[in-house]
């Protein structure tokens with residue numbers, strides 16, 4: 012069957028606007044829009060019907076009447092008027108069977124979307140279309156009834172047109188993989204909403220003081236609601252590395268919430284020194300993305316002065332979050348001050364260096380974290396250990412090891428759950444006084 016014949020069968024049964032008729036043949040011809048296709052098909056049909064009508068064919072008049080009503084064709088209408096033929100009033104369609112004339116509202120939708128987007132900085136976007144289920148079902152059945160095989164669906168057409176117009180108007184790029192903003196449009200309700208994707212900034216942080224957790228630690232009593240025990244803050248500690256970095260990021264971006272992801276975490280009582288720990292901080296629903304990262308770095312470092320220091324800030328994307336989480340195996344360098352129960356000799360320290368360098372340590376989950384971690388045995392490798400005597404019963408130890416080694420337990424032995432350990436090797440009870448993370452060596 013020819014395009015004109017199929018189209019006529021469609022229009023005979025249903026009123027269709029130019030977009031919806033043309034869309035059924037969207038894969039035929041390139042570089043034209045569906046409404047132009049629909050208009051061309053209707054015009055060609057009108058001319059053919061006019062020819063028939065001039066040869067006194069009733070069939071010609073019938074086709075013209077259908078084109079004038081179900082096809083919304085002004086040309087067919089004026090031909091009928093000239094031929095003094097009546098257009099049946101009762102058949103006058105109100106709206107397109109498929110889209111209910113919603114393509115007429117597309118300019119308003121685009122204006123509304125552009126207005127909403129005005130409050131945001133972005134480079135890339137994507138348009139998502141929400142349609143009532145009934146509308147999609149109706150189109151699905153329609154396509155099945157008429158065996159449509161060169162068509163596009165309505166969702167696609169709305170998305171394509173709106174996306175193209177937005178890109179034209181504000182010079183932004185449509186991005187199907189990682190759009191910064193998704194414009195959600197519902198042509199039937201006329202609603203537009205924005206899904207603003209997070210902004211990620213990566214860098215390194217140092218924690219210069221002890222006693223600050225990495226992320227906000229909710230009060231164990233009230234779980235964040237606020238109670239007497241936490242002085243109505245909902246938190247166990249007044250500030251965290253996350254909050255100290257987040258404050259400025261939220262001020263710069265106008266985001267609603269910030270979360271920190273890092274390659275592991277130091278204990279609250281450990282400092283993070285050296286080059287710092289790799290992290291990425293995520294700002295949710297940012298209004299501004301075109302940040303001067305040097306300025307942001309300065310602002311964070313001024314705000315968190317003496318506590319936290321960030322460096323090497325860079326724009327990142329979501330994939331870095333997983334990369335950081337998978338970096339458990341990264342090598343880590345620690346510095347720990349140890350106090351012994353009994354006196355130590357220089358020889359003891361050499362023994363420790365010998366026995367712990369290139370050692371494989373077996374660790375059962377430490378007693379202190381058993382309440383939140385499964386009881387497993389882990390094997391972690393130590394690359395090097397260096398010790399220095401500080402006084403009769405005190406020494407400092409520098410250790411380079413596989414990530415995930417519990418250093419405090421390596422010192423104490425954790426009641427035999429970690430072996431070998433400093434206590435075990437010297438048969439002299441040892442405890443860590445201060446712990447610092449010196450370096451985290453990421454493999455790229």
Ligand SMILES: [Zn+2]
Nearest residue numbers: 028031107110
């Ligand atoms: Zn339509």
Ligand SMILES: [Zn+2]
Nearest residue numbers: 230233238241
């Ligand atoms: Zn509380």
